[in-house]
Amino acid sequence: MKNIRVAFCLLAVGGAFLAGVAGRADDKPKSLDKPKKVVERITPAQPPKESTTRKPSPVGQRVTSTSKEPGYKPQQKSPESKKIVVPPPGK
Numbered sequence: 001m002k003n004i005r006v007a008f009c010l011l012a013v014g015g016a017f018l019a020g021v022a023g024r025a026d027d028k029p030k031s032l033d034k035p036k037k038v039v040e041r042i043t044p045a046q047p048p049k050e051s052t053t054r055k056p057s058p059v060g061q062r063v064t065s066t067s068k069e070p071g072y073k074p075q076q077k078s079p080e081s082k083k084i085v086v087p088p089p090g091k
Contacts (some may be wrong), residue, residue: 020085 058072062069064073065071065075067075
């Protein structure tokens with residue numbers, strides 16, 4: 001008797017699920033206008049433009065950056081800023 005109740009409950013839940021899925025189904029044909037418009041708007045990529053400005057000569061310029069003058073590499077952290085953790089002595 002218990003197996004029949006379980007089977008009936010499963011059938012009822014399955015039927016309710018299928019009814020919900022069928023109720024949400026869209027019977028209207030999908031419009032293909034939006035994808036066509038998106039494809040029509042796509043343009044080819046523009047080629048890269050050549051720079052007409054001259055590069056500055058690196059002669060005489062700083063290699064590392066400072067707070068007041070930019071350089072090619074960022075300013076390095078000082079060794080004093082690193083914290084050294086020393087474990088306590090063992091017993």
